[in-house]
Amino acid sequence: MICDGTPVALPTETVYGLAADAFCEKSVGSIFKIKGRPYNDPLIVHVAKFEQIESLAFIPSVLAKLSETFWPGPLTVVLRKKDSIPAVVTSGLPTVAVRIPAHPLFREVLEKVGRPLAAPSANPFGSVSPTRAEHIVSSFGESSPYILDGGSTEHGIESTILSLAETIPVILRLGPLSSDELNSVLGRLPAEQLNADNDIPKAPGSLPRHYSPNTSLQLHPSSAAIHRSIQNASNPQTVGVILLKRPSPNEKWPKKSKVQWLSESGNLNEAAFNLYDTLRKMDSDPQIEQIHCHAAPDKGVGSAINDKLSRAAH
Ligand code: TXA
Ligand code: MG
DSSP states (O other), rough: TTTTTOOEEESSSSEEEEETTOOOHHHHHHHHHHOOOOTTTEEEEEEEEEEEEEEGGGGOOOHHHHHHHOOOSSSEEEEEETTOOOOOHHHHHHHHEEEEEOOOOHHHHHHHHHHHHOOOOOTTSOOOOOHHHHHHHHHHGGGOOOOOOOOSSSSSSSSSEESSSSSSSSSEEEEEEEEEHHHHHSSSEEEOOOOOSSOOOOSGGGGGSSSOSSSEEEEESSHHHHHHHHHTOOOOOEEEEEEEEOOOOOHHHHHHHHEEEEEESSOOHHHHHHHHHHHHHHOOOOOOOOOEEEOSSSSSSHHHHHHHHHHHHH
């Protein structure tokens, strides 16, 4: 199915992907159609083993060490591509994004198919990535692709993207792996190039507005700032609040406002795991007209959470 023009949604350890044979232009074309994704936004190619990358891209020496440390796992690297990869996958760029995923179901499929699979996140373009099979069904409805249901994804946010195609390593997208962790292998902090500064962004997922819920969303540095912002709301039922951790018993929120927290204790990995599911729940509550979120501490996966939230707020 994956190889005959019909992409299939599969769980990865980050978010669900919509996968098809990376060497089959027709199948890859279907991915863009199903997602409503512009053709200038390239896809990540997933492989089971390091050796498979040789057929796709030129391998810089640092990649072996990165692979040993972080693969299989939530790291995508951008490399100079070889001609084998159809231009539709890479949007005609001279580079290709590659990742070795860890999820056992995805790995089983990769091993059975024996070919690299191109897979973007399995959501309509610009909307919140799916972390559970139900999210895909609720986004696509009747036209939902076939889904291999593997339960909730482990990290809950998309892979960290590191470009090794520049003279210095550059982070194109923040994710579960922090720049400090990458530094431990690279021996230097990678540069960050997260914001699109021209029409062809380095990683189009870094467009300022992305990961968007339909309901208006604001990001705040503290609970006090959220309180100030919602105190004039005429109807507390229309207010959704997303906190990082369970509020203490003496912290009072307006009775009818809907308050959720991403982690009992404020654990940032747990917060990332719950982020998109919580955003989706708030977004689909017909009463909620405004969502107010508490920003995470700006370190490690907290920086990635803030990056997603500030794009959702844009
Ligand atoms: O965790 C993930 O990375 C998930 C799972 C399914 O692997 N995939 C994912 O794919 O998030 P997608 O398509 O939603 O995001 C991939 C991002 C896009 O922003 C795209 O522009 C960027 O990677 N990208 C792909 N190829 C690139 C390239 N050659 N150069 C720069 N950016 C690239
Ligand atoms: Mg995506």
